Amino acid sequence: MSKFVQIYCGSGKGKTSAALGRGIQYACLGKSVFIISFLKGKSNLDMDFLKRLEPEIKVFSFDKFSQGYDQLNETERKEARIHVQNGINFARKVLMTEECDVLILDEVLDLEKHGMVGSDDILHLLQVVPDGMEVILTGDERCERLWPCVDMVTDVETLKESAKASID
Secondary structure, eight states, X not given: OOOEEEEEESSSSOXXXXXXXXXXXXXXXXXXXXXXXXXXXXXXXXXXXXXGGTTTEEEEEOOXXXXXXXXXXXXXXXXXXXXXXXXXXXXXXXXXXXXXXXXXXXXXXXXXXXXXXXXXXXXXXXXXXXTTXXXXXXXXXXXXXXXXXXXXXXXXXOOOOOGGGOOO
């Protein structure tokens, strides 16, 4: 089996849910799934729930603060950038050591707009994806510069949303 890299991007809701759905499908097939979450904060209920699915699905977050990146003050944001780099380094290690069958990098596409990681850093990750591994990248940003290294891009757009559509 060759490697497969896909992106879920766009302004619509459901990118993380789609990636997690793929991860659950693979876990049902006996594959190991790692999820590395960025920018969402430590108190992310979605990821807390997924921790119940260990050991088939392992969830990692290098966020220090309970709130998401957008709610941090400038001092906290500087510290958060260090933790994001730790997450990227961990992703690189996972790819190099082939520790899982599926690697989901949730919100990784939005790191560049926050000045945390450049598209070159993400390109370097994609260049070391081993055969037999699937990598899923999510985020609002399209990051078209990555597309030559990607097998599938899904642009998610919300066409209509009422107040009762949200489960937050």
